[in-house]
Amino acid sequence: MRLLQKERGEKEKMNEKILLDEEEIPKAWYNIQADLPSPLDPPINPATMEPLKPEDLAPIFPMELIKQEMSTERWIPIPDAVRDVYRLWRPSPLYRALRLEKKLKTPARIYYKWEGVSPPGSHKPNTAIAQAYYNMKEGIERIATETGAGQWGSALAFGTMLFGLKCTVYMVGASYDRKPYRKVMMEMWNAELYRSPSKNTEFGRKLLEEDPDTPGSLGIAISEGVEDAATHDDTHYALGSVLNHVLLHQSVIGLEAKKAFEQIDEYPDVIYGCVGGGSNFFGSCSPFVADKIRGDKPDLKVVGCEPMACPTLTKGLYLYDFGDCAEMTPLLKMFTLGHTFVPPPIHAGGLRYHGDAPLLCKLVKDGWIDAVAYHQNEVFKAAKLFAETEGIIIAPETAHGVNAVINEALRCKEEGKEEVIFFNNSGHGHFDMGSYDVFLRGKLVDYEYPAELVKQSLAKVPKV
Amino acid sequence: MRLLQKERGEKEKMNEKILLDEEEIPKAWYNIQADLPSPLDPPINPATMEPLKPEDLAPIFPMELIKQEMSTERWIPIPDAVRDVYRLWRPSPLYRALRLEKKLKTPARIYYKWEGVSPPGSHKPNTAIAQAYYNMKEGIERIATETGAGQWGSALAFGTMLFGLKCTVYMVGASYDRKPYRKVMMEMWNAELYRSPSKNTEFGRKLLEEDPDTPGSLGIAISEGVEDAATHDDTHYALGSVLNHVLLHQSVIGLEAKKAFEQIDEYPDVIYGCVGGGSNFFGSCSPFVADKIRGDKPDLKVVGCEPMACPTLTKGLYLYDFGDCAEMTPLLKMFTLGHTFVPPPIHAGGLRYHGDAPLLCKLVKDGWIDAVAYHQNEVFKAAKLFAETEGIIIAPETAHGVNAVINEALRCKEEGKEEVIFFNNSGHGHFDMGSYDVFLRGKLVDYEYPAELVKQSLAKVPKV
Numbered sequence: 019m020r021l022l023q024k025e026r027g028e029k030e031k032m033n034e035k036i037l038l039d040e041e042e043i044p045k046a047w048y049n050i051q052a053d054l055p056s057p058l059d060p061p062i063n064p065a066t067m068e069p070l071k072p073e074d075l076a077p078i079f080p081m082e083l084i085k086q087e088m089s090t091e092r093w094i095p096i097p098d099a100v101r102d103v104y105r106l107w108r109p110s111p112l113y114r115a116l117r118l119e120k121k122l123k124t125p126a127r128i129y130y131k132w133e134g135v136s137p138p139g140s141h142k143p144n145t146a147i148a149q150a151y152y153n154m155k156e157g158i159e160r161i162a163t164e165t166g167a168g169q170w171g172s173a174l175a176f177g178t179m180l181f182g183l184k185c186t187v188y189m190v191g192a193s194y195d196r197k198p199y200r201k202v203m204m205e206m207w208n209a210e211l212y213r214s215p216s217k218n219t220e221f222g223r224k225l226l227e228e229d230p231d232t233p234g235s236l237g238i239a240i241s242e243g244v245e246d247a248a249t250h251d252d253t254h255y256a257l258g259s260v261l262n263h264v265l266l267h268q269s270v271i272g273l274e275a276k277k278a279f280e281q282i283d284e285y286p287d288v289i290y291g292c293v294g295g296g297s298n299f300f301g302s303c304s305p306f307v308a309d310k311i312r313g314d315k316p317d318l319k320v321v322g323c324e325p326m327a328c329p330t331l332t333k334g335l336y337l338y339d340f341g342d343c344a345e346m347t348p349l350l351k352m353f354t355l356g357h358t359f360v361p362p363p364i365h366a367g368g369l370r371y372h373g374d375a376p377l378l379c380k381l382v383k384d385g386w387i388d389a390v391a392y393h394q395n396e397v398f399k400a401a402k403l404f405a406e407t408e409g410i411i412i413a414p415e416t417a418h419g420v421n422a423v424i425n426e427a428l429r430c431k432e433e434g435k436e437e438v439i440f441f442n443n444s445g446h447g448h449f450d451m452g453s454y455d456v457f458l459r460g461k462l463v464d465y466e467y468p469a470e471l472v473k474q475s476l477a478k479v480p481k482v
Numbered sequence: 483m484r485l486l487q488k489e490r491g492e493k494e495k496m497n498e499k500i501l502l503d504e505e506e507i508p509k510a511w512y513n514i515q516a517d518l519p520s521p522l523d524p525p526i527n528p529a530t531m532e533p534l535k536p537e538d539l540a541p542i543f544p545m546e547l548i549k550q551e552m553s554t555e556r557w558i559p560i561p562d563a564v565r566d567v568y569r570l571w572r573p574s575p576l577y578r579a580l581r582l583e584k585k586l587k588t589p590a591r592i593y594y595k596w597e598g599v600s601p602p603g604s605h606k607p608n609t610a611i612a613q614a615y616y617n618m619k620e621g622i623e624r625i626a627t628e629t630g631a632g633q634w635g636s637a638l639a640f641g642t643m644l645f646g647l648k649c650t651v652y653m654v655g656a657s658y659d660r661k662p663y664r665k666v667m668m669e670m671w672n673a674e675l676y677r678s679p680s681k682n683t684e685f686g687r688k689l690l691e692e693d694p695d696t697p698g699s700l701g702i703a704i705s706e707g708v709e710d711a712a713t714h715d716d717t718h719y720a721l722g723s724v725l726n727h728v729l730l731h732q733s734v735i736g737l738e739a740k741k742a743f744e745q746i747d748e749y750p751d752v753i754y755g756c757v758g759g760g761s762n763f764f765g766s767c768s769p770f771v772a773d774k775i776r777g778d779k780p781d782l783k784v785v786g787c788e789p790m791a792c793p794t795l796t797k798g799l800y801l802y803d804f805g806d807c808a809e810m811t812p813l814l815k816m817f818t819l820g821h822t823f824v825p826p827p828i829h830a831g832g833l834r835y836h837g838d839a840p841l842l843c844k845l846v847k848d849g850w851i852d853a854v855a856y857h858q859n860e861v862f863k864a865a866k867l868f869a870e871t872e873g874i875i876i877a878p879e880t881a882h883g884v885n886a887v888i889n890e891a892l893r894c895k896e897e898g899k900e901e902v903i904f905f906n907n908s909g910h911g912h913f914d915m916g917s918y919d920v921f922l923r924g925k926l927v928d929y930e931y932p933a934e935l936v937k938q939s940l941a942k943v944p945k946v
Contacts, residue, residue, distance in 0.1 A: 032566050040499065102496050106873060117644075135599065137873045139912075176873055180581075199915035205922055206869045405670045409570060409601040409640055448603075448912040451663035458669055 033408075034114035036278040043101055043108050048269040050304045050377060051262065052092035053311050058262075058380055059351040062338060062482060070348050078247045078255040080156040083149065086263040094266060096148075103147045103180055107136045108270065112278040113443075117407040119427065126430035127284070128423060130443040131275045131302060134410070138203070140445030141298045142173030142258055145267035149256045150177035160184040160253040162246035164214065164239030166193055167367030168200030169413075169445060170258030175209035186253075188214040188222075188242040191234030193367065200449050214239040221245050221344060235360055236371065237343025244346050259295025260341060260350070260375045268301020271442055276305050279440075286318065286440035288426060292418035293322035293331060293389070294368045296375035299419070302442035307386055321388045322378065323418040325397075327465040328361035330354065330374045331382050331389035333472065338482040339373060349482060352379040356475025362465035364394050365453035366414040372475070390422060393464040397421045398457040401447070413445040414453055497872075498578035500742040507565055507572050512733040514768045514841060515726065516556035517775055522726075522844055523815035526802060526946060534812050542711040542719040544620040547613065550727040558730060560612075567611045567644055571600045572734065576742040577907075581871040583891065590894035591748070592887060594907040595739045595766060598874065602667070604909030605762040606637030606722055609731035613720045614641035624648040624717040626710035628678065628703030630657055631831030632664030633877075633909060634722030639673035650717075652678040652686075652706040655698030657831065664913050678703040685709050685808060699824060700835065701807025708810050723759025724805060724814070724839045732765020735906055740769050743904075750782065750904035752890060756882035757786035757795060757853070758832045760839035763883070766906035771850055786842065786853045787882040789861070791929040792825035794818065794838045795846050795853035797936065802946035803837060813946060816843040820939025826929035828858050829917035830878040836939070854886060857928040861885045862921040865911070877909040878917055 051058060060069035075084045086094055096104075115128040133141040153161055161178055164187070165171025171187040178185040187209050194201065194213040201211055214234045215222035219242045225232055232238075240257075247255035257264060279285055289306055291299030299322050309315040322331055334353035341347035343357055354373040355361075361370045373379075381387045394414070401417035403424065404410065412420065419441045430437050447454065456462050515522060524533035539548045550558060560568075579592040597605040617625055625642055628651070629635025635651040642649040651673050658665060658677040665675055678698045679686035683706045689696055696702075704721075711719035721728060743749055753770060755763030763786050773779040786795055798817035805811035807821055818837040819825075825834045837843075845851045858878070865881035867888065868874065876884065883905045894901050911918065920926050 031569075032563075033570055035504065035569055037501070037504070040501075099496075105495075105499060106497055137875070179870060180873060198919065199912075202915040202919045202922065203875060203912075206866065206875050206918055207873075208870065402670060406643060406672065409644060409671075411601070411667060411670050448663075448667075451666040454670055455662065455666045458666065 032116050034116060036112040036282055038109040038274060038277055040105055040109065042274070042277055043104050044096060044270050044273040045101070046093035046095045047266045048273055048305050048308070049089055049092055049094055049266050050308060051090045053308045054380070055311060055384065058376060061348040061350050064345065064349050064480070067482070078244060080152045080158065080254060082152040082155070083263050086266055087261060097151060100148050100151050104270070109274045110135050112275055115408050118404065121403070121407045122424065122427045122431065124427040124431040125434060125436040126427045126439050128427060128439045129284070130441050131271055132443045133271060133298070134443065134446035138169070138172040138176045139448060140169045140173065140413070141268060141271060141301065141442070142170050143176055144270050144301070145258065145264045145297065146173035146177035147180070148267045150174070150181045150183055153254050154181040154183055158183065158252060158254045160186060160250070161256045162186040162188070162243045162253055163256045163258070164188045164236060164243045166190050166236045166239070166370065168193060168197055168204070168449065169368055171209065172200060172203050172207070173258065174256055175204040175207035179207045185209040186246060187211050188216060188239040190214055190236055190239050191232065197449065214242050216242060218242070219245045235343060237357065240342040241344035241346050259297040260373065262377055264297045265300045265304070265375055265377050268297045269304050271298070271302040272305040275302060275440065284438050285315070287437040288319040288321065288439050290321050290323055290419045290422040290426070290439070290441040292369060292415050292444065293324045293374060293378070294371050294415060296322070296378035298442055298444040300375060300378045307381060310386060319388065320386065321390055321422060322382070323422045324389060324391050325364050325366055325369050325418065326391045326393045326467055327364045328355065328370050329391040329467060330372065332391045333467060335476060336379060336383050337479055339479045341373065349480065350376050352376050353382065354479065355472045356479050358478050359472060359475035362468060364465060365450070365456070366394065366397070366418065368415040369418065392418055392421050395462050395464050398454070398462060400424050410443070411447045412443060413447045414450055416444045496580050498580060500576040500746055502573040502738060502741055504569055504573065506738070506741055507568050508560060508734050508737040509565070510557035510559045511730045512737055512769050512772070513553055513556055513558055513730050514772060515554045517772045518844070519775060519848065522840060525812040525814050528809065528813055528944070531946070542708060544616045544622065544718060546616040546619070547727045550730055551725060561615060564612050564615050568734070573738045574599050576739055579872050582868065585867070585871045586888065586891045586895065588891035588895040589898060589900045590891045590903050592891060592903045593748070594905050595735055596907045597735060597762070598876070598907065598910035602633070602636040602640045603912060604633045604637065604877070605732060605735060605765065605906070606634050607640055608734050608765070609722065609728045609761065610637035610641035611644070612731045614638070614645045614647055617718050618645040618647055622647065622716060622718045624650060624714070625720045626650045626652070626707045626717055627720045627722070628652045628654070628700060628707045630654045630700045630834065632657060632661055632668070632913065633832055635673065636664060636667050636671070637722065638720055639668040639671035643671045649673040650676070650710060652676050652680060652703040654678055654700055654703050655696065661913065678706050680706060682706070683709045699807060701821065704806040705808035705810050723761040724837070726841055728761045729764045729768070729839055729841050732761045733768050735762070735766040736769040739766060739904065748902050749779070751901040752783040752785065752903050754785050754787055754883045754886040754890070754903070754905040756833060756879050756908065757788045757838060757842070758879060759835050760786070760842035762906055762908040764839060764842045771845065774850060784851045785886060786846070786851060787886045788853060788855050789828050789830055789833050789882065790855045790857045790931055791828045792819065792834050793855040793931060794836065796855045797931060799940060800843060800847050801943055803943045805837065813944065814840050816840050817846065818943065819936045820943050822942050823936060823939035826932060828929065829914070829920070830858065830861070830882065832879040833882065856882055856885050859926050859928050862918070862926060864888050874907070875911045876907060877911045878914055880908045
C-alpha cells in the first residue's frame with residue numbers, strides 16, 4: 019500500500035514518529051547465517067592454518083558468545099536480563115523525515131531508525147549489554163577492550179557497569195589526547211582507561227620502547243586488549259563490531275524497524291547505512307536482506323556507505339587477513355585494505371578500519387549488497403542539512419549513510435520516482451563538535467584514496 | 483493504590499518506562515495564574531513605576547506571548563504547529579528508577595521525567611519552539627537572546643531554525659571561550675553568535691571600552707539581547723526562563739507526568755527539581771501544585787533545589803528587582819540576591835542567576851513550595867551515583883534535584899517509609915564533561931555562601 023503523503027492525511031504534519039510498544043522489543047536475535055545461500059568461509063587459526071575451533075576462542079570469549087559466533091540457528095533468544103536493559107531506551111523510534119523530504123522537494127519517503135537515544139548515544143550498547151551479560155553469567159570479573167573514537171568503549175563501560183563487571187579500555191593514543199570528553203564519559207561509568215600503547219601490556223611496552231611518542235592505532239589497541247584478556251584468568255576480551263555475534267545482536271535494529279514498517283504498511287525500496295566494521299548497517303538491514311535472499315523482495319537495494327579514505331568494500335580485496343595490525347587475531351575472510359594499512363586521519367574515526375565484518379563482506383561479494391564511498395566534505399554537508407531539517411546533530415560516521423540518502427532522494431526527484439528510503443541513524447554527534455567546527459570553518463580536508471599505501475599493505479596480507 | 487514492587491510483579495524488572503501515546507501530548511498549556519490563592523504582584527515599569535502595560539513589552543515580544551504573560555485563563559491552547567514539533571521527542575518518557583532504588587535499599591519509589599531526549603538535550607525547547615512560532619506568526623524575522631552555559635541558546639537556535647527565523651545569540655564571554663562545543667552546536671543550527679560583551683551593541687561597546695578583557699556576565703548578555711531587539715524593527719527578544727509565559731510552556735512536562743502517573747495509579751508524595759530561573763522545576767510541578775492549592779493533595783511536598791553559591795530561594799529577599807545587571811528590564815517581584823550579584827563560578831552555570839521566576843517565588847513565599855541549597859561536591863556525587871545506576875549522565879544543574887531525591891530516599895529507608903518521589907530529569911551532561919573531569923580528579927571547590935557580596939548587591943536593589 020503506497021499512499022501519497024496527502025492521501026495519508028499528513029499534509030499538516032512535519033514529522034512522523036513510529037514507536038513500538040515495549041512488548042515488541044524482539045525476544046530473539048535474527049541470525050542471517052541460517053539463510054545464507056552458501057555457508058560463510060570459516061575463520062582460520064593462523065598457528066595451525068586450520069578452521070578455528072570453539073576452544074581456540076575460549077581464553078578470551080565466554081562459551082555462549084562463541085556458540086553464537088558459529089551458530090546457524092535462525093533465531094537466538096535474547097535473555098530477559100538483556101531485554102530488561104534494552105528497555106531503558108528501546109524500542110528506538112522510527113522517524114519519517116518529512117522536513118528533509120520537503121527541503122529536497124523529493125517524492126521519496128525517507129525513514130530512519132534513531133539509535134542515538136541510548137545513554138552512550140549510539141547503537142553500540144545493543145551488543146555491549148549482551149556481551150557483558152554472557153561474561154557475567156560465566157563468572158568473568160573484568161572485560162578488556164580497545165576504543166578508537168570512544169563510542170565502543172563508552173558502550174562497554176555502560177554495559178559492564180550495569181552487570182557489575184570491571185572494564186579496562188585501551189584508547190588509541192591520538193584519541194585519548196584529542197577526545198578528553200569521551201574519556202570522562204567512560205570514567206563516569208567506572209571504566210579504567212589506558213592511553214594505548216600502554217605500559218600495561220608486553221606489546222605496549224615494546225612499542226613504547228621503540229617510540230615513546232607513538233600516537234597508537236586501533237590495531238595496536240586491539241592487540242593490547244587481547245593480550246590483557248589472554249593473560250588474566252578473570253578477564254575476557256570484547257569487540258564492538260566485525261564478528262558474527264556482534265552483528266547478530268545488532269539485528270534488534272532491523273527487527274524493530276521491520277515491525278514498525280509493517281504497522282504503517284510500508285517496505286523499503288532501498289536501505290543505506292554507514293560501514294566501519296559493519297555492525298550497525300548489517301544489524302539494520304539483515305532482516306530485510308533475508309527477504310531478498312528468500313526471493314520475496316528481489317528489487318530491494320541495500321548499500322553500505324564508507325569513506326573514500328578507507329574504502330574497504332569498494333576498493334579492498336576479498337581475502338583472508340588479520341583483524342589487527344599485530345597479527346594476534348584469527349584470519350578472517352573479508353574485504354581488506356591490508357591489516358597494516360593506516361588510513362588518513364578523517365574525522366569519522368569509527369570508519370577507519372582496514373577490514374569489514376565477514377558476514378557483510380560475503381553478501382557484498384555475492385552481489386546481495388552494494389557499496390559506495392564518499393569524501394568527508396560532502397558527508398559533513400549532508401550532516402549539516404540533516405541538522406537543519408530534522409534537528410538532530412548526527413555523528414560524522416552516520417552522515418555517510420545520510421549523504422547517500424540525500425543523493426537517492428534527489429535522484430527520485432529528477433526521475434519523478436516515489437521510493438521508500440530507509441537508513442539507520444546510528445548515533446549523535448555530541449562528542450564530534452570539534453570536527454564540525456573544522457567543517458564550519460571550511461578547513462576540512464578531502465583525502466584522496468591512498469592507492470599506493472593500500473598496495474603496500476595488501477602485499478603484507480598472508481597467503482592462505 | 484500503593485502496591486509493593488513485588489506485588490506489582492516487578493521483581494524481575496530493573497527499570498520501568500511509562501510512555502504516553504503521541505495523542506496524549508497536551509493540547510493546552512496549564513496556567514497556574516488561574517488557580518493562585520491571591521494574584522501575582524505585577525511587573526513594574528521602572529520609568530513610570532506603574533504596573534507594566536502590554537504595549538510596554540511590544541517592542542521586544544510578540545503580542546500572543548505578552549497576552550500569555552498576563553493571562554489568568556487556566557488552559558491556553560497549544561498551536562498545532564508547536565505540537566507538531568513537540569512530536570519530534572515528546573511525549574518524553576517517565577522512568578521508574580529501580581536500579582537507583584535498589585542501590586539505596588530504599589522502600590521509596592523514585593520516578594523521573596526525562597527531558598534530555600530533545601535534540602538540544604534539555605527541557606528548553608518546550609518554550610523555544612513556542613516562542614519561535616509566535617514570533618514567526620507576527621512576521622518577525624530574527625530573535626536575539628543571551629545564553630550562559632549554552633542550553634538556552636541551543637534550544638532557541640533549534641526552534642528558530644525550524645520556523646525559518648534567524649537567531650542571534652549573545653554568549654557570556656567566559657562560556658564562549660570555555661565551551662566551544664555548545665557554540666558549534668548553535669552554529670550547526672545556523673545561529674549567529676557573539677562573544678558578550680560584543681561590539682554589536684552600544685552597551686557592549688561601552689563595556690569593552692572600559693575593560694577589553696571582561697569575561698562578561700549573564701546580566702550583560704541579557705542587556706545586549708534586549709538592546710539588539712529594541713533597536714531593530716524586524717527583531718524580537720526571547721528569554722529562556724523566569725517569565726510567566728516561559729513557565730506556562732514548560733507545563734507540558736508536568737501535564738505529561740501527571741497522565742503517566744494516572745496510568746500506573748501513582749501520585750507523588752514529594753517533588754524535587756533544580757532551580758535556576760525556575761522554569762523546568764515549575765513546569766514539572768505546577769499541575770501537581772494546583773492539586774495542593776485546590777486542597778486535593780494537602781500533604782504533597784514540593785521542593786526547589788539550588789546551589790549554595792547562589793541560593794536565591796533560601797537566602798534571597800522577596801523584593802522588586804531588575805532582571806538584569808544593566809537595569810534595562812522591568813522590575814519583578816521575586817526572591818533576589820540583588821541584580822548586581824555575581825555568583826562564584828560553580829559548574830552548574832544554568833543556576834547562576836540572581837533572581838527567580840515571580841510565579842515560583844510567590845508560591846515559595848506563600849508556603850506552597852519549599853527550597854533547599856547544596857554544595858556542588860555532593861551534587862556531583864549524586865550525579866555520579868545516578869550515572870552508575872540509571873546509566874544516564876545528567877547535567878550538573880539537574881543533579882541538584884537528584885541529590886535531594888537521594889537524601890529523601892535514604893530518609894525513607896531510615897524511617898521505613900514507602901514514599902513516591904518524583905523529579906524532572908531536565909537534561910543530559912554531554913557538554914559538561916569538563917566539569918565532571920574536575921570532579922573526578924577531586925578538584926571541585928565548594929564555595930561558601932557569599933554573604934558579604936549579597937549584602938552589598940541587595941543594597942543596590944531599588945526601593946519600590
